[in-house]
Amino acid sequence: xxxxxxxxxxxxxxxxxxxxxxxxxxxxxxxxxxxxxxxxxxxxxxxxxxxxxxxxxxxxxxxxxxxxxxxxxxxxxxxxxxxxxxxxxxxxxxxxxxxxxxxxxxxxxxxxxxxxxxxxxxxxxxxxxxxxxxxxxxxxxxxxxxxxxxxxxxxxxxxxxxxxxxxxxxxxxxxxxxxxxxxxxxxxxxxxxxxxxxxxxxxxxxxxxxxxxxxxxxxxxxxxxxxxxxxxxxxxxxxxxxxxxxxxxxxxxxxxxxxxxxxxxxxxxxxxxxxxxxxxxxxxxxxxxxxxxxxxxxxxxxxxxxxxxxxxxxxxxxxxxxxxxxxxxxxx
Numbered sequence: 039x040x041x042x043x044x045x046x047x048x049x050x051x052x053x054x055x056x057x058x059x060x061x062x063x064x065x066x067x068x069x070x071x072x073x074x075x076x077x078x079x080x081x082x083x084x085x086x087x088x089x090x091x092x093x094x095x096x097x098x099x100x101x102x103x104x105x106x107x108x109x110x111x112x113x114x115x116x117x118x119x120x121x122x123x124x125x126x127x128x129x130x131x132x133x134x135x136x137x138x139x140x141x142x143x144x145x146x147x148x149x150x151x152x153x154x155x156x157x158x159x160x161x162x163x164x165x166x167x168x169x170x171x172x173x174x175x176x177x178x179x180x181x182x183x184x185x186x187x188x189x190x191x192x193x194x195x196x197x198x199x200x201x202x203x204x205x206x207x208x209x210x211x212x213x214x215x216x217x218x219x220x221x222x223x224x225x226x227x228x229x230x231x232x233x234x235x236x237x238x239x240x241x242x243x244x245x246x247x248x249x250x251x252x253x254x255x256x257x258x259x260x261x262x263x264x265x266x267x268x269x270x271x272x273x274x275x276x277x278x279x280x281x282x283x284x285x286x287x288x289x290x291x292x293x294x295x296x297x298x299x300x301x302x303x304x305x306x307x308x309x310x311x312x313x314x315x316x317x318x319x320x321x322x323x324x325x326x327x328x329x330x331x332x333x334x335x336x337x338x339x340x341x342x343x344x345x346x347x348x349x350x351x352x353x354x355x356x357x358x359x360x361x362x363x364x365x366x367x368x369x370x
Contacts, residue, residue: 045087045124049075052117052126053083060085063132069093074129084113086125095120098245101167104221105247108161110154111238130232130240136264138233144267145275148259151231151239152279155223155255158241159288162220162249170222170250172211175307179207181314190317191359202351209348210310213303217251218289224248226255227262252290253301257308261338263316263331276301302342306349309339336360 039047046060057078064072069092073085088095099115106112113127139147168174183203187193195203223230224246232240256279260272280297283290291297312335316328336356343353 041087041089044122045073045085048119048122048124049083049085049126053077074132075126082129083116084127084129086123086127088123088125090121090123093123095123095125095245097247098125101244101247104161104166105158105241105244108221109157110241111234112241112244130242131234133233134229135231135233135239136228139228139265144271147233147239148275149278151226151259152256152275152282154238154241155226155259156279156283156286156288158223159220159252159255159283160286164219164249167221167247167249170219170248170254172215174248175211175214176207178311178314179210179307181318182310184314185317185321186313187359189321193359195355199355203355206349206352207310210303210307213300214251214307217253217300217304218291219249220252220289222248222250222254223258224254226258228259228265251300251304252288253297253304254308256301257305261305261309263312263335266334302345305338306342306352309335309342310352313339 046058049058049060053075059076060073061076062071063074063084069089071087073087075083075085077083086095086098088098095118099118099120102112102115106114111130113130115125115127117126118124135147135151183195183200187195223241223244225243226241230241230243232242234240256276260267260275276298277294280290280294284292291300313332316332316335319325319328340353340356340362343349343356
């Protein structure tokens, strides 16, 4: 019996007495796959297939319980088979934020997403989720020189360039680690939020959640690798979040300028990491769909590095790796 047949058998055992149609729902950047189980009465569930040799379902179950108890709209775990890597989940629909967002509804949808994020953050406490510590943050940064610089661009850094890059990494991490800490989803963006009219957004793909820098999920949401908004608009949303966070007692910086600097440096860390991850997904895993998103991520990173003197050496390196396109003027 192959894995799909075994999955179908298990789902049938969990939902006896029904004819069940199993169709692909989505896949992500890991080994996990998702199927929609549609029953003969019109109801539906989502089935997660996470091969145990590659994935561990237990963090998903743990964080679903944690975030759900906080009040976030996460999938309910109806049944679990941790040994084989199967989960039967409630169905939060098929309309992602990425599919639903437009100029008319963006402000309302982002307000709802930021509200849900604040609910999760308000429930934060240490010792429940893994620490987003320096070692993990640095491992993520190091994906950039290995996979983006070396493998994707085919560039070997000089000793001086390597030293300067790691000096920038240290400056970024110093700011990241000084932030107030909360629960961090780690991929809180338009592909992992589901649009449910009349309800709070559905929150997915949270199994890698940690306890760490407060601005991380804000960067994921407002400097999204998959959709771009005018910077003035995202800054307005960020200010509104900061004001609301202060009102409900989240451990946020008193001065917005300090909070914004945290957000910018956290963005630098995330975008350096994401460039490395997208390159690895292509070169190691054969997933080329993320290449189209690299220019936007690079643009976010380049802008941030140009704004801060401490990050200027990285701006120079980025210009070497990906020279800015400048329009030439011609006179006749």
